[in-house]
Amino acid sequence: MGEARLAIEIGTMKFNAEGTETWVDAKFDAFITQVKELGFQPSRPSKMNGNGADTTEAPGDVGPLAIFLKEVNAGTSQNKRFLATAVWLKRQGQTTIQTASVVKALAEAQQQRLGNPADILNQNVKKGFCVKAGEGFYVTPEGEESLSSS
Numbered sequence: 656m657g658e659a660r661l662a663i664e665i666g667t668m669k670f671n672a673e674g675t676e677t678w679v680d681a682k683f684d685a686f687i688t689q690v691k692e693l694g695f696q697p698s699r700p701s702k703m704n705g706n707g708a709d710t711t712e713a714p715g716d717v718g719p720l721a722i723f724l725k726e727v728n729a730g731t732s733q734n735k736r737f738l739a740t741a742v743w744l745k746r747q748g749q750t751t752i753q754t755a756s757v758v759k760a761l762a763e764a765q766q767q768r769l770g771n772p773a774d775i776l777n778q779n780v781k782k783g784f785c786v787k788a789g790e791g792f793y794v795t796p797e798g799e800e801s802l803s804s805s
Contacts, residue, residue, distance in 0.1 A: 720764035727802040736766070737775045738784055739802055741794050751791040 659676040661683060663669070670686045672679045723743045729736040740757045749756065754772045761768060769775055776792060779785040784798030 720760055721766060724764075724766065731767075733769050733775050734778055734782075735802070736761070737769055737772065738779050738794065738798055740766075741779075741785065741792075742799055742802060745794055751788055751793055753791040756791075 657676060658674065659679040660673040661679050662671045663683075663686075670683065672682045674682075720740065720743050724736060724739050727735075727739045727742075729739040737757055740760050741752050744752050744756055744760060754776055758769060758772050776785060776787075779798065780787060780792070782798075782801075783795060784801055785792045785794055
């Protein structure tokens with residue numbers, strides 16, 4: 656078995672390991688267990704390339720919002736642009752998202768503003784793409800799936 660090296664940052668938490676693949680895997684599993692015990696649920700949809708290799712980006716490494724919106728064909732649909740921006744924020748590590756965060760991200764990326772963000776959230780909730788939670792909301796797996804299927 657060969658040598659392996661893994662370095663990951665999730666917010667302020669960092670993981671670095673170097674050694675045999677088995678040892679690094681065991682240490683990474685222990686790290687994820689500790690992260691979950693702290694209440695953070697790391698999730699990232701897996702993307703496979705043509706060779707079957709996982710090419711998923713680590714949280715926080717999702718590229719510019721404008722490019723992401725273009726990749727998912729958010730176009731002129733305010734509902735889709737809102738949802739795509741929420742997914743982009745989620746992939747940056749935000750677990751509960753606020754409507755104001757979506758508006759701010761779009762403005763900072765110099766993207767077209769939303770007409771009525773609260774109403775757009777409600778429309779995405781009705782479709783099952785988002786769920787309100789406390790002071791914010793989160794994107795459902797169906798919401799993420801809808802971006803890749805359209």
